[in-house]
Amino acid sequence: MRNLDPVHYTSPDIHRADIDSIFARSWQLIGPASRLRQRGDYIATEIAGQKVFVRQTRDGIRAFRNVCRHRGARLLPEGTGRCNTIRCPYHQWVWGEDGSLLNVPWWGDDPDFEMSDWALDTVEWDIWRGLLFVAIDPAQSLEAQLGDTIPELADEPLETFQWTCEEVLTFDANWKIYTDNFVEGYHIPGIHPEFHAAIDFDAFSTTAHDGLVRMTAPPKQGLFYRGKWLWMWPNWTLSLFEGGMNTSRINPIDHRRTELIYNFYFADTSPETSEARAKTIADNLQVVREDFEVCLETQKNYESGGYRPGPLSPRHEQGVKYFQDRLRAVSD
Structure with a gap:
């Protein structure tokens, strides 16, 4: 087993192909569906540069590209909010909550213009166990993509955890470099010494399954993690800790910059536990x-031409092999 060639992490052309073949065709975790509580609530985000938003309407959730049909402006700013109508800030075109075009001010006389031709472009959406996903052009159903994640988490009380906050972290490395790093525990002794001291590393196990890499290690006293970390194809994670969980989406900004969109959930959100929750999030x-420095320096070495693909550990890098095999299958 050998690591991927560095070109897969440094080429803008390969990154563009990743957007078309992976990010546009897969289900992407947006966050908790509970953030869309009232009519007009929305979440606007990017999927590898593709702007989308999801909105609660009178008739339920709807999802669209966050792109004006007139001149391509962004309709809603990234983040969350509430709006009664969707009004383009550029030229004031207005769409209804079903995506139909309602008003085009100051347009002029144009007998060939039909309002019905310019509805917003839709994207698919689905909810699994309280988590909201969207897909621009899905290659399969959400359940099929989740694969072994469904039985893996069947006994976990995910629905009892309440969302508390979102945190976004950015760093200068390709999303695949970070993913390679996440799906193996081999780096823990060198990069995470305190974490290493808090687990039985000799018993660390990494196994690959359908759509899932599972990493487990017996925790020692005082570790906030429960000892199970999951990565799901193509780019989201779920980690369990006592009384809650976090999820993340590994989202490319471009071919050498990545953002991690973390969401935190707790069973107990009472004021009395606020300090403990804040510490868990911070930890x-x-x-x-x-992980950021090693990812950044690896990116530099890949770009320098000084690295040739090395071997992968049969014990600790099964997750890396699985992820990279999935990448190869998509590009073939």
Whole structure:
């Protein structure tokens, strides 16, 4: 087993192909469906540069490309909010909550113009166990993509966890470099010494399944993690800790920059536990940030031409092999 050639992490052309063959064709975790509580609530985000938004309407959830049909402006700013109508800030075109064009001010006399021709472009959406996903042009159903994730988490009380906050972290490396790093525990002794001291590393196990890489290790006393970390194809994660979980989406900004969109969920969101929750969030994010430097320096070495693909550990890098095999299958 050998690592992918560096060109897969440094080429703008390969990154463009990734957007078309992976990110546009797969289900992408947007966050908790509970953030769309009332009519008009929306979540606007990017999927590898593709702008989309999901909105609660009178008739339920609808999802669209966040792109004006007139001149391509962004309709809603990234983040969450509430709006009664969808009004383009550029030229004030207005769409209804079903995506139909309602008003085109100051247009002039144009007998060939039909309002019905310019509805917003839709995207697919689905909810699994309270988590909201969208897909621009899905190659398969959400359930099929989740694969072994469904039985893996069947006994976990995900629906009892309440969303508390979202945190976004950015760093200068390709999304695949970070994913290679996430799906193996081989780096833990060198990059995460405190984390290493808090687990039985000799018993660390990584196994690959349908749509899923599972990493487990017996935790020692005092570790906030429960000892199970999951990565799901193509780019989201779920980690369990006592009384809750976090999820993340590994989202490319471009071929050498990535953002991690983390969401945190807890069973107990009472004021009495606010300090403990804040510490759990901070401890989680500290472990994540510890990976950034090694990813950044790896990116530099890949770009320099000084690296040739090395071997993968049969014990610790089964997750890397699985991820890279999936990449190869998509590109073939």
